[in-house]
Amino acid sequence: MTQHILDSTAITNESVGINPDSRTVEQRLAAGFILLDKPAGPTSHQVAAWARDLFGLERMGHGGTLDPFATGVLPLMAGKAMKLTKKILNHKKSYICVFRFANEVDDKELEGAMKQLTGRVYNVPPEVSAVKVQVRTRKIFKFDQIERSGNDMIARVHCEAGTYIRTMARDLGLLLNMKVQLKELRRDTSGVFTLDDCVTLQELADAVWLWKEGDKPDALLKIIHPIEKLMLDLPAATVKDSAAAALAHGAPLLRPGVVSIASGIKSGKEIYVQTLKSEAVGVVCLTTDSDDIVGMKEGEIAKPSMVLLDGDVYPRRWKSPE
Numbered sequence: 457m458t459q460h461i462l463d464s465t466a467i468t469n470e471s472v473g474i475n476p477d478s479r480t481v482e483q484r485l486a487a488g489f490i491l492l493d494k495p496a497g498p499t500s501h502q503v504a505a506w507a508r509d510l511f512g513l514e515r516m517g518h519g520g521t522l523d524p525f526a527t528g529v530l531p532l533m534a535g536k537a538m539k540l541t542k543k544i545l546n547h548k549k550s551y552i553c554v555f556r557f558a559n560e561v562d563d564k565e566l567e568g569a570m571k572q573l574t575g576r577v578y579n580v581p582p583e584v585s586a587v588k589v590q591v592r593t594r595k596i597f598k599f600d601q602i603e604r605s606g607n608d609m610i611a612r613v614h615c616e617a618g619t620y621i622r623t624m625a626r627d628l629g630l631l632l633n634m635k636v637q638l639k640e641l642r643r644d645t646s647g648v649f650t651l652d653d654c655v656t657l658q659e660l661a662d663a664v665w666l667w668k669e670g671d672k673p674d675a676l677l678k679i680i681h682p683i684e685k686l687m688l689d690l691p692a693a694t695v696k697d698s699a700a701a702a703l704a705h706g707a708p709l710l711r712p713g714v715v716s717i718a719s720g721i722k723s724g725k726e727i728y729v730q731t732l733k734s735e736a737v738g739v740v741c742l743t744t745d746s747d748d749i750v751g752m753k754e755g756e757i758a759k760p761s762m763v764l765l766d767g768d769v770y771p772r773r774w775k776s777p778e
Contacts, residue, residue, distance in 0.1 A: 457719070458718070459692075459717065459718055459719065460716060460717050460718075462714050462715060462716060466696050468697055468733055472697070473697070473700075473731060473735055473769055474733065476683075476684045480673070484682060485511060485513065485535060486536065487534075487537055487683040487764065488534050488537055488682055488683055489531050489537045489680070489686060491529060491532075491649055492531070492656075493527065493656050494526070494528060495657060496524070497525075499524050500520075503532075504518040511664065516532055516534050516538075517538045518530055518531065519531040520544060520643075528644055529644065529649055529651060529653075530643070531649065537686065543686065544686070545618070546617050548614065548615070548617060549614075549616075549643055549645065549646050550612060550644055551615070551641055551644065552610065552612055552640075553613060553640065553641055555609045555611060555638060556636070557607040557609070557632070557636055558629075558634045561634075565632060569632050570601065573628060573631070574599045575595065575596060576594075577593060577594065577627075579594040579620055580592065581620050595615065595616040596613065596624075598613070598614040599612075599613050599614075608639070612644075621641055625637060648689055662675070663679050684730065684735065687730075690739075691746075692718055692729070693715075693718065693729050693740075695709065695731065695737060697732070697770045699713025700729075700731045700737045700765060700769075700770050701769075701772050703737050703740070703760050703763065703765070704738075704763060707760075708757075709759070710756055711752045711755050711757050717749060720746065720747060724741065724742065725741070725742055726740065726741050726761060727740060729758075731765075736765065738760055738762050738763040739762040739764075740759060740760050740761060741760075742757065743756055743759060
């Protein structure tokens with residue numbers, strides 16, 4: 457996404473703040489996330505609780521529930537990253553699925569049924585889910601066959617967040633007039649994150665042991681990602697230290713504090729704000745179009761909707777009212 461450069465001479469105070477990649481394990485646990493390759497067996501909640509206890513944290517959340525039998529990409533959220541759980545839940549997902557047909561299937565009938573289950577479809581949660589059963593729709597972007605062997609089919613589904621693949625198996629069976637079972641399910645992407653980014657529970661446990669018992673944090677520093685990586689797909693603005701301090705205390709974002717901003721973003725839309733050191737300041741809602749900001753010299757351009765930066769990181773540059 458192209459950026460409007462508004463101040464090419466802005467510099468940051470190197471004695472305060474820190475580049476996200478330079479944070480310690482403890483700092484990352486205060487605002488970071490882990491990409492886990494969930495194994496079959498435990499629930500997503502059980503996995504998050506196990507990791508929470510492993511680190512000795514009070515809380516740890518997860519983004520996007522996987523059924524106990526399902527495997528694959530499961531983000532675990534720590535500290536301030538838990539504020540962004542809803543964002544993770546809204547990511548597009550993709551799955552590798554194994555469907556088992558009760559009888560032999562005609563190729564053309566199967567192709568037609570899969571086509572009917574592509575696009576905007578009804579996707580009612582199964583009764584075994586923890587979600588209230590109600591009629592709703594979800595968009596299936598792609599439903600592709602990878603391989604067929606006997607009565608088993610391996611397929612990939614690219615879908616909107618909140619899609620129930622069990623429901624797709626049931627509906628596929630209704631269209632083919634036979635029972636279709638979902639035998640295996642593996643989430644291979646969640647937003648920009650893939651299985652290549654994930655670690656296993658054993659790898660996580662080993663890394664924690666090296667950190668706690670051997671004073672060797674390197675493995676964990678590769679596993680616990682800074683909160684900033686959750687914002688990679690959002691339009692962004694970079695601000696000066698003084699503006700970061702003001703936003704951290706809930707003040708609006710003013711034009712003089714902006715170093716650069718994404719172009720083409722309309723008033724009322726949210727954008728991610730970072731410091732000159734690439735630290736997450738928070739998310740703001742624009743009160744003017746980003747393209748119009750170029751011609752402004754002063755005035756408010758956005759209001760904070762989520763603050764992620766601690767208020768004591770950058771010194772205040774304004775006086776409190778008497």
